[in-house]
Amino acid sequence: MNVGKTIFVGSLAVLGSGALGFVWRDLKQGKMPDAGATSRLAGVRTVAKQSSEEVFRQTFSQIRHGYYRAVKPDSLKYAGIQGLMGSLGDPHTIFLPPRAAAAFSEETRGNFYGVGARLQGDTLGAAVRTVFEDGPAYAAGLRAGDVIIQVNGKKVSGQPIDDIVQQIKGKEGTLVTLVIARPKAEKPISMQIKRARIVAPSVESKYLEGSKMGYVSISNFAEPTTEQFDKELSRLDEKKITGLVIDLRSNPGGLLDTAAELMSRFVENKTVVTMRGRDGREEIVRSYSGAVRNWPYPVAVLIDENSASASEIFAGGLQDYKKATLVGTHSYGKASVQNIYPIIDRSSAKITIAKYYLPGGEFIGRKVDDDGIFVSGGLKPDVEVELNLDGEIEFGNPAKDNQLQRAIDVLKTKN
């Protein structure tokens, strides 16, 4: 084994202390180093047993200085921290680098400086889908159905919708000039709009003529959601509706307190959710007293696999307290609570701190198999119906939304 030994010693000199650490473990255990193991590691640099921080530092420096293309140190650092948090295997424990963190906080507060309209892509530019009634665009005369073709004198046709939105948004109080095409107008219309702080409504409602029912769509659970919900509901109540459909499809959740407030419209001083943290610490969130509404008509709630978190707490609570019929497909199954920790460089860390249980005690956490395919979890609807993808889909229009139509049918049987 002379040859083997020479090679081994030779490789020590090349590999340096990292290899020493590797071999040392074998030597200490009274074994000759495994020839297979050492030859396999020929040319492989090893980082000896060190603190995780040291492993991180060394790898960071290796990539920063050794990688053949230039790397931005900050991006590398953030990618590392994202990976650290990703290693827990919990999709909800994540690191948000500065830009993503800002977008997140904007999203949950529902505020941004804009003109107060929802847009969607169009071949001519950006089609106006909704105009918020208390926003500046509405005051300036912008209406749903208009198509924005110019922003501040620049044509926007062919641009991605996100880019167009970016041009329309800006500092509070500044002006933006839009040129729009309106279906029945002969010439394009130009208008100046003052950008303002917009509170995007998370609740939109519609009176369904045919069935005389109310339709309320909640897009997420933000701070103003409860107030908006009350307002929209009062509007519908004036029409003497005979049933209400609350649409939580694709509602990813939001603030737990909003879910509790909405629950308080149905039940008072009842468990909304039980949270169990580390070491079995437990906290029960209850609905408030004195906010219960009168419900003279049946309620149905639409859910799908994109209904998650606060949506599931709200819908699950209504189901457990028998206040509503759930219609649609099973929900996502997000049964954990996260906390957000802001960090001094404007990034933040979102960490799962507790798991939650619905009033009936059930845990709805999502389970997937090795291939990431849904196995169980989420809320099970009382009436299961898939969205029909074959025709044109328009949410909120029973003729083009078979799940809504089904919910209406269910409500009719309860009247």
Place this chain on the structure above:
Amino acid sequence: MKEVKSSTVSVVILVLAAGAGLLGIQLRDRVDAPIQQANSMVSPTLVASVENDVTVSIAEGDYFREIKSLVEREYVEKVTDEQKLAAGAVRGMVGSLNDPNSLYYDKKQFNTFLNARVGKYEGVGAEFALVLRGEENLAASKEPDEGGMSAEEALASKARVPRLMVTSLTPGGPADQAGVKPGDLVYSVDNHWVINTDMLVRFQKAQREFAAKKISLSELNQVRKEIRAKTERALLPMRAWERLMMGTKGNLAVTWERNGKKRDTTIAKATSEMPGSGVIGNAYRLALRQGAEAGLKQYLQNSKAKPVRIDLRQNTNGDFAAMQKCLAVLAPTGTYGMMAGDRAETNKPLVVKSGNAAAPMVEFLVDETTRGAAEVLALAMQSKGRAKLAGGKTGGAAFSTLVVQIPDGSGYTLVTGEYKVSGGAK
């Protein structure tokens, strides 16, 4: 866009502000100011002060330490293995390079990778590379590595998803016997479609065509349905790699793609070997492993052939240091081009310090299975007129690669330079 789900679901959150007795304090307090209040538990060095409007940068080591202890303190389950956190960070950093030749391998994968470097294979008995083909038009994304992403997220993001391509085969091994050839792309494994951006591109095209009224809604829905069916059971490339490279029992149903045509095979997994250095026919096969230069030297001394024929085919994962030693056996002292990066600190001339003054002329047998260190050797010798290349075009991956193992047993590869003739003395 409901069909190709974005990552919204994973962004689903309950925002709660923390406080010292997190689960003990009143709900009301937490929710009124969800973001700003959440800091009393974070170490003072990292906590954001709310009025703070200055951009602060925190050194990477401190950052890691603080986030690590935050996670250890707050996460719902007890965190016991700090090396796992470090490995995650390494995975994230390597993944952020978005480089199909710089890859993180978990412990099992890295073991497989190391075995392949000494010629020992399981699974189908082939070497694979991740390649980006015709997808360069998609903007590179800042997403972390594929391991942290679901298939849906990978599709929905604009990440360039590389494809898994066969670069070499163990002679007589399972894949070789099944007629697989270098250059074949893996299309599906056990009926799991291996994700690539073709689907996303196709869907976006269909959407544009629908918007321009070139196709009907039912045609758009057809594409939508097909994508759904595929993505529900999609495999990310490295997961497919794992299935192809590991195990010695059972069969794998693999669909390959060659020139746009698909081919189904059933392959029995088994061990197989990539031969080491030695005379094969009228040439010397040079496997660039540790100690390869000794055998090469001996062969040169004994060989009468002129030029000396050296076979560099089936040579995709050679060791760079071993290659440099072989270069010193095959070539006189001098500079043979350089391993170049995009800045001064990464430009390293390929220098032979004490070479072989009496080195003979060499003919290298090369083709697309000549990659990495072997390819650098061929190109470096050719650049100085020391060798002729016979066979086909080389693999187009003339990189020097650093291989690093970290304490938890996982590891990564990092490209440190790409071979350039100019820059060194020509």
